[in-house]
Amino acid sequence: METNPKIASHIADHEAWFMAYAADRCAVESASPNGDIGPMSLKIRHSMGVLHNARRIVDSEDFSAAQGRVCLLAALYHDVGRFEQYLRFHMFKDKESCNHGQLGVRILKQKKRLQGEDAPIRKAVLAAVALHNRFALPQGLPEHMAIAAHVVRDADKLDILRVMDEHLSGPGPYNPTVVLSLPDDANLHSDAVIQAAREERVAAYADLRSVNDFRLLLGTWFFDMHFDSSRRQFVEDGHARNLLRGLPDVSPYKAVAQTLLEKLGALRGASC
Ligand SMILES: [Fe+2]
Incomplete structure (x- = not known):
């Protein structure tokens, strides 16, 4: 232009x-x-x-x-x-x-x-x-x-991450419509969402089965950021980190969340 x-x-x-x-x-x-x-x-x-x-x-x-x-x-x-x-x-x-x-x-x-x-x-x-x-x-x-x-x-x-972090990290209870009325059930997970996160690609809304899947999906948005500056904001704002830290400390989320958090953490360290 x-x-x-x-x-x-x-x-x-x-x-x-x-x-x-x-x-x-x-x-x-x-x-x-x-x-x-x-x-x-x-x-x-x-x-x-x-x-x-x-x-x-x-x-x-x-x-x-x-x-x-x-x-x-x-x-x-x-x-x-x-x-x-x-x-x-x-x-x-x-x-x-x-x-x-x-x-x-x-x-x-x-x-x-x-x-x-x-x-x-x-x-x-x-x-x-x-x-x-x-x-x-x-x-x-x-x-x-x-x-x-x-x-x-x-x-x-980036702003939706803020909204979700404020809702899900707060003392609660949160409004169910904010999490698309998905069940907050630790026993429910989507293999497709976990697989997308493992392969470092954006997970699909259609595959969501639980609030935990939604937390992970929001973390995978990192792979859909188009600019260095938006990737930097994604990391520095800390909202995705908070959402991922809220995942249960058990399989199948534990390993994939850890890998994603380490990736974000490494980038954070590099930008400081
Ligand atoms: Fe819009």
Whole structure:
């Protein structure tokens, strides 16, 4: 992408609009009978967390100013569709409601949020928002769009690790929906999840059988990080480490968790 004279990190106007928009959607929810803005408030915090993580990636990687700006705007707006989704359906399950990435794109267009941006920036932000929740990115995506989508997806995962660590490492009890309503049963495990971790590849949600499998799956996200800086954050934030340390100290988790923890520990030592 061509270098844009705008300062990559100066997106204060967008941040202010996002907060005002989210507050307005929360006000609509509060005004309805049985309105509950708790889940929407978590999405505001998540969006800010993802923006923070994206900024850390952008500050470390050698991107052009325009590329950096695309990454930050896409991070800020990646879940803008969540507020309308919650107002309409009272849930965040895309399969049972709507695709929140695509809804976010429609809202950004409707609100003309990106009209003040150069066309290449506008198109790349919309692409990254639309693609952030896809299982995999399409082949042949222009490089600047793929970079933005990867930054958002890495930054998103890093903040989900924070959320999961806060839920599962706390004094409890935790909300079962946060762990996809999986049973917290030490006798249940998935061979496919264990195998993926052993082979240093990302485990699949479809293979999960228990909360412990979920802890291990979150640890395997390390193998899906796309930048040195996101791998560094993954290790330094310590959330994956806490989640893995919560696994039972018996077979089949013990050996694979130990190997993963040692790998993360070695990288931590190397970055100090
Ligand atoms: Fe999302």
